[in-house]
Amino acid sequence: MARIPLFDARTMSEAQAEVYEAVVRGPRGRLVGPLRAAMHNPVLADRWQRLGEVLRYDTVLPKRLSELAILVTARRWNGQLEWHIHADDAAKAGLQSTIIDAIAAGEAPVFDDSEAWDIYTFARQMQLHGDVQEDVYERIHARWGTVGVVELSSVIGYYTLVAMTLNVHRIPLPDEVKAPLQVATDAQCGLPRLTEPAPAVFQAGAHPAMGER
Structure with missing residues (x-):
């Protein structure tokens, strides 16, 4: 309610x-x-x-990839309504169901193209650390230019605002819809810990408040 x-x-x-x-x-x-x-x-x-x-x-980003970034954001914040709307949009845009299902389950998706992997990695790092590694940033910049990398960070930031607004005010799902995500309460909030380190700005000792999480 x-x-x-x-x-x-x-x-x-x-x-x-x-x-x-x-x-x-x-x-x-x-x-x-x-x-x-x-x-x-x-x-x-x-x-x-x-x-x-x-x-x-x-945006200049392909629709399936901007929706991928939105799904990472929805998973990070347990955004039930956000996921309900954008999982459907992502599927219609051509994002594979195996990727959508893996993100929903808190598992690392298997990608068959480097574009999707780069978007996922950028969004995941931004959600977990508030920053991204230099090489990840440069790959996005190389593909879509300054406009694309600015738009991608804006998409992730905007849909974080969306998720928090939905959560804080308890904006409900449609009556007939069950919550699509199992609420993640672990430190990673449903995003799997992979092998890459945190961006340098957040590595231990480099920031007064945040080390690698």
Whole structure:
């Protein structure tokens, strides 16, 4: 059950109506998820939906790969509704079901292409450490340029905001939908520990608050 009253189109204000129309007429086609909370502040909701539209639908990254980064984020934060929406989007965009299922289970996926591996590694390191190793960063930059690496970090950051908003306010899944993720409570939060070290900035002794986790 949500902790706050959720947006109701039947009782919306004029300012809310403007945002609502922009959302339903845009590529989303409906108002769901964190916007149900953000609509309590129409200015916030409008900025939110504009940013989200760019990062979800209009980056230089292939759709299947941006959705892969979103799934890593949803798994990291136990984002049930985020996963419910974006696992379907990822599958429709061509991300293999074996990869989707492995991430959901907290296992290391097996990739058959280096692009997907690089996106997964970048997103995983960013979620676990708040930074990425230099070689990982450079591989993304080499493939998609400055625009691509900035967009990728923005996608991951934005969908972290989405996951936290959904979690904190208990925005519910649709009535007929069961929670798709088993809640991960381990230190890795559902992301498997692989063999690479933490980025240098977070290695032991290099940061006053955070060593390798």
